[in-house]
Amino acid sequence: xCQLLGMNCNTPTDILFSFEGFHRRGxxxxxxxxxxxxxxxEGRGCRLLLDDxxxxxxxxxxxxxxxxxxxxxxxxxxxxxxxxxxxxxNTHPFMREMWGKYWIFAHNGDLKDFAAPAGHFYRPVGDTxxxxxxxxxxxxxxxxxxxxxxxDELFAFIETLAREIAAHGTFNFMLSNGDILFAHGSxxxxxxxxxxxxxxxxxxxxxxxxxxxSVTTPxxxxxxxxxxxxxxxxxxxxFEAGQLMLFRDGTPLVKSAKAPD
Amino acid sequence: xCQLLGMNCNTPTDILFSFEGFHRRGxxxxxxxxxxxxxxxEGRGCRLLLDDxxxxxxxxxxxxxxxxxxxxxxxxxxxxxxxxxxxxxNTHPFMREMWGKYWIFAHNGDLKDFAAPAGHFYRPVGDTxxxxxxxxxxxxxxxxxxxxxxxDELFAFIETLAREIAAHGTFNFMLSNGDILFAHGSxxxxxxxxxxxxxxxxxxxxxxxxxxxSVTTPxxxxxxxxxxxxxxxxxxxxFEAGQLMLFRDGTPLVKSAKAPD
Numbered sequence: 463x464c465q466l467l468g469m470n471c472n473t474p475t476d477i478l479f480s481f482e483g484f485h486r487r488g489x490x491x492x493x494x495x496x497x498x499x500x501x502x503x504e505g506r507g508c509r510l511l512l513d514d515x516x517x518x519x520x521x522x523x524x525x526x527x528x529x530x531x532x533x534x535x536x537x538x539x540x541x542x543x544x545x546x547x548x549x550x551x552n553t554h555p556f557m558r559e560m561w562g563k564y565w566i567f568a569h570n571g572d573l574k575d576f577a578a579p580a581g582h583f584y585r586p587v588g589d590t591x592x593x594x595x596x597x598x599x600x601x602x603x604x605x606x607x608x609x610x611x612x613x614d615e616l617f618a619f620i621e622t623l624a625r626e627i628a629a630h631g632t633f634n635f636m637l638s639n640g641d642i643l644f645a646h647g648s649x650x651x652x653x654x655x656x657x658x659x660x661x662x663x664x665x666x667x668x669x670x671x672x673x674x675x676s677v678t679t680p681x682x683x684x685x686x687x688x689x690x691x692x693x694x695x696x697x698x699x700x701f702e703a704g705q706l707m708l709f710r711d712g713t714p715l716v717k718s719a720k721a722p723d
Numbered sequence: 724x725c726q727l728l729g730m731n732c733n734t735p736t737d738i739l740f741s742f743e744g745f746h747r748r749g750x751x752x753x754x755x756x757x758x759x760x761x762x763x764x765e766g767r768g769c770r771l772l773l774d775d776x777x778x779x780x781x782x783x784x785x786x787x788x789x790x791x792x793x794x795x796x797x798x799x800x801x802x803x804x805x806x807x808x809x810x811x812x813n814t815h816p817f818m819r820e821m822w823g824k825y826w827i828f829a830h831n832g833d834l835k836d837f838a839a840p841a842g843h844f845y846r847p848v849g850d851t852x853x854x855x856x857x858x859x860x861x862x863x864x865x866x867x868x869x870x871x872x873x874x875d876e877l878f879a880f881i882e883t884l885a886r887e888i889a890a891h892g893t894f895n896f897m898l899s900n901g902d903i904l905f906a907h908g909s910x911x912x913x914x915x916x917x918x919x920x921x922x923x924x925x926x927x928x929x930x931x932x933x934x935x936x937s938v939t940t941p942x943x944x945x946x947x948x949x950x951x952x953x954x955x956x957x958x959x960x961x962f963e964a965g966q967l968m969l970f971r972d973g974t975p976l977v978k979s980a981k982a983p984d
Contacts, residue, residue, distance in 0.1 A: 504775075504810075504811045505810050505811060505812055506810070506811075506812040506848050506849060507773070507775075507810055507811025507812035507813070507814065507848070507849065508811070508812075509773055509811060510771060511772070512768070512770055514765075514768075521786060521789075521790045522786065522790075525782060525783065525786050528782075529782045529783075549765075549766050549767070549768055550765040550766060550767075550768025550769070550770060551765075551766055551767040551768030551769075552768070553768065557818070558820060559819060559845070559846060559848060561846070562841075562846040562847065562848060563848060564848055580823075583844060584820070585820060585822070585823040586823065587767050587768070587820060587823060587824060587825055588767060588768065
């Protein structure tokens with residue numbers, strides 16, 4: 463199974479601590495050695511780093527671990543190939559432009575019998591179910607609106623689309639345009655919001671502890687979303703099955719109602 | 724003025740030698756310190772590395788210099804900001820998907836009074852004339868064809884569009900979809916095709932010599948395109964003003980006729 467990691471903050475923050483544990487799941491503490499990628503939004507721009515090697519061996523991961531890129535929105539993914547060959551074109555996250563902004567998407571899960579028709583606006587380049595689902599999401603949004611709609615309408619429609627696609631299988635995903643971040647839990651997804659008073663936290667995957675009080679200001683607020691909790695001494699909240707959440711400035715803005723059984 | 728570098732080959736080749744001289748133009752041997760970027764196609768996938776720091780200071784450039792990524796199509800750019808702030812969103816190369824492939828574009832020059840209308844398919848994210856020109860190019864291509872047309876038709880239409888846009892100023896550019904590479908010379912662009920028998924070459928910007936015979940096979944063919952020749956002991960061919968060229972597998976396939984005066 464693939465691993466997802468997302469971060470949404472009210473101030474540009476580096477992801478070194480979370481990435482330290484996360485990247486070890488790519489071939490060292492877990493079996494996800496079929497490539498990995500990470501996208502950092504910086505203003506309207508996006509730095510997308512992809513590698514089709516495992517994240518513990520990757521020189522790009524080495525760069526990320528030693529070059530503290532500060533960002534308000536980050537999405538990372540470690541891949542365990544289920545559909546589609548191991549190749550750069552099939553490596554998450556995927557990026558497209560919509561409504562004059564870059565959108566980034568990463569998916570964990572497996573969609574069965576999922577064949578999206580070729581879109582008018584968006585087409586996949588690789589051959590994964592994940593990129594096809596991303597293109598379908600954007601296609602339906604762009605068909606409906608030629609400019610970004612109010613957030614409540616956007617949320618409601620993405621919730622509908624997510625439910626439709628999730629009928630094909632496991633659909634844990636993250637989606638961001640550098641301002642807002644959507645996270646959808648299908649089977650496994652957890653989040654935590656860190657804010658003052660900051661305390662210490664200890665990584666599950668590595669014997670590393672960070673004292674957030676020493677690296678933050680009292681106004682900082684950081685939401686971290688991950689497949690499995692990254693720390694073993696903080697209270698992570700699991701997503702309910704079929705739950706969509708919208709984060710902005712480190713705050714969960716909207717949660718969907720529990721999905722119908 | 725910005726600097727462009729492109730490579731198109733018949734076998735995946737690393738760009739370390741050319742990049743060694745090229746990256747020094749970003750703040751050391753020349754004044755282009757407003758960011759840089761490089762795109763490597765690997766199959767249908769594309770690895771796009773961007774940095775809004777100068778290329779001599781950039782840890783991403785350090786990565787490129789020490790991690791020999793092999794690719795058949797590469798486009799790199801060092802920026803001297805003329806229009807648009809220094810930011811990641813304004814850093815070349817730019818990427819979009821068209822006809823189910825990624826397209827990469829980088830531009831050297833300055834377009835005056837150039838305002839492209841918001842496209843149906845493509846919109847700029849940043850605020851440079853370059854990204855606006857890229858989006859206009861793709862918009863007009865995508866409006867005309869919903870699938871990639873034969874190369875001669877594609878070439879003829881890109882030539883028309885390039886002439887239209889070049890009426891606004893200097894429009895040296897490179898454009899690739901990972902299979903073919905277009906290069907358009909407006910004021911300054913040079914190319915060379917290296918093939919057997921391979922010889923030695925010496926960089927203009929650095930006292931480095933490479934013996935291509937020792938790093939190639941007799942069947943290799945590599946076209947390198949750059950704003951200014953990168954070596955001082957090879958015969959680079961200058962583009963004529965208004966000349967468009969199409970490269971595939973290291974071979975110049977088509978050259979436009981000399982543009983009308």
